[in-house]
Amino acid sequence: LKGRVVENISKRCGGFLRKLSLRGCIGVGDSSLKTFAQNCRNIEHLNLNGCTKITDSTCYSLSRFCSKLKHLDLTSCVSITNSSLKGISEGCRNLEYLNLSWCDQITKDGIEALVRGCRGLKALLLRGCTQLEDEALKHIQNYCHELVSLNFQSCSRITDEGVVQICRGCHRLQALCLSGCSNLTDASLTALALNCPRLxxxxAARCSHLTDAGFTLLARNCHDLEKMDLEECILITDSTLVQLSVHCPKLQALSLSHCELITDDGILHLSNSTCGHERLRVLELDNCLLITDVALEHLENCRGLERLELYDCQQVTRAGIKRMRAQLPHVKVHAYFAPVTPPTAVGGSGQRLCRCCVIL
Structure with a gap:
């Protein structure tokens, strides 16, 4: 899509236009969007995801002309800086949703400027904003008490201190992504448990310091949990599954990829729980090395299960999967079985291949 097309749309639709997606329109730049902003002053929902040509100039235009804007997606607009956030905060005070994922020039100063003006934000997505530190979270906590969704994926400088601040100020939080925030400990889970009961x-993928103790407290206080990504939370054991089974009856999707201490016994508790019987749709167990066919027998109780990940579960067999699918024919099972190691060549001179190699 060329810039002139956007200009023509804006001239034809004018004040009638409320919603527009230009996702992936890499040919659209600041000039076209200035014309758009001038003509479409009633725009409420604007998606500029992947419009990599735009700069702070576009945000100035939106700030000046589009005061009714509620939803703005600037994902991967990598030229955006703190100046854009200052402009947005001054002119777009009705903003409820803002996605700044992968805008990696944003710092705590930009966040402070934003939240001072946009206090009605309900969703703020900051994936890959790698310069953000705890102080940015403190600013969010001070001004944005209506937030229900926050995403800090790969904001690796964030620590427990920042998460604790967020939890103390954002009691309505329903969705939180901390994946890749590798400094976090159970202190963050404790803060969530004590302050965010609607979660x-x-x-929390790749948060490798989190333990059963933290998830126990979380499960006992956050009974509305529906989706949990615990990939590479390598310290958790079946104890976490026991607590989730008892206290989280609404659980629909659970990722335990690379949680190598999980055993068949943990799956037994999950399968026999209310969520197992009634709600569980997705379960990811890839690289859970202690899982065997016994776990698949337990999962036959999960009548609503739709997808099961079993990559590199080396003790799971084709026969075990076949037996389970006989009981749950609708479930999609993703697994991998390495080819059998060929015998050594006569005379011992041939090279022996590992089980992961395919003979061509």
């Missing part, structure tokens, strides 16, 4: 989605 439904928690993504």
């Amino acid at each position: 439904q989605i928690l993504e």
Whole structure:
């Protein structure tokens, strides 16, 4: 899509246009969007995801002419800086949703400027904003008490101190992504448990310091949990599954990829729980090395299961999967079985291949 097309759309639609997606329109730049902003002053929902040509100039235009804007997606607009956030905060005070993922020039100063003006934000997505530190989270906590969704994926400088601040100020939080925030410990889970009882989605992949103790407290206080991504939370054991089974009856999706201490016994508790019987749709167990066919027998109780990940579960067999699918024919099972190691060549001179190699 060329810039002139956007200009023509804006001239034809004018004040009638409320929603527009230009996702991936790499040919659209600041000049076209200035014309758009001038003509479409009633725009409420604007998606500029992947419009990599735009700069702070576009945000100035939106700030000046589009005061009714509620939803703005600037994902991967990598030229955006703190100046854009200052402009948005001054002119777009009705903003409820803002996605700044991978805008990696943003710092705590930009966040402070933003939240001072946009206090009604309900969703703020900051994936890959790698310069953000705890002080940015403190600013969010001070001004944005309506937030229900926050995403800090790969904001690796964030520590427990920042998460604790967020939890103390954002009691309505329903979805939180902390995946890749590798400094976090159980102190963050404790803060969530004590302050955010409405939590439904928690993504904590690669937070390798989190333990059963933290998830126990979380499960006992956050009974509305529906989706949890615990990939590479390598310290958790079946104890976490026991607590989730008892206290989180709404759980629909659970990732335990690379949680190598999980055993068949943990799956037994999950399968026999209310969520197992009634809600569980997705379960990811890839690289859980202690899982065997016994776990698949337990999962036959999960009548609503739709997808099961079993890559590199080396003790799971084709026969075990076949037996389970006989009981749950609708479930999609993703697994991998390495080819059998060929015998040594006669005379011992041939090279022996590992089980992961395919003979061509």
